[in-house]
Amino acid sequence: MTTPLRVAIIGAGxxxxxxxxxxxxxxxxxxxxxxxxxxxxxxxxxxxxxxGVAPDHPRIKGIVNSLHEMLDSGAIRFIGNVTYGVDL
Known part of the structure; x- marks a missing residue:
């Protein structure tokens, strides 16, 4: 039996x-x-x-949609308004 992995990624870009x-x-x-x-x-x-990028650019909309799907998959939990080194 393997131990579940718990990973923190700093930066939600x-x-x-x-x-x-x-x-x-x-x-x-x-x-x-x-x-x-x-x-x-x-x-x-x-x-x-x-x-930082014009949101009406078609390529940017496509990238944002892909990123949104990844976050909506339920596998990644987003934690905002947290500064590494201050809050953690």
Missing amino acids: PAGIYAGNILNRTALEAGREVTIDLIESLPAPYGLIRY
Whole structure:
């Protein structure tokens, strides 16, 4: 029997979300249980995709939709308004 994995990823931008998604898929393929917490200092995920790029750009909408699907899968728990080194 294997111990379930518990992972915290700091940063809920595209890289953090993709890392969580890949970790979850890899764990499932290996038959491992994993809990992933995505910790972000801002109140909402997506990093510069949300705050730094024109939201009406078609490619950006596609990326945001993909990231949203990954977060909605239930495998990744988003924790916002938390600053690493201050709150943790």
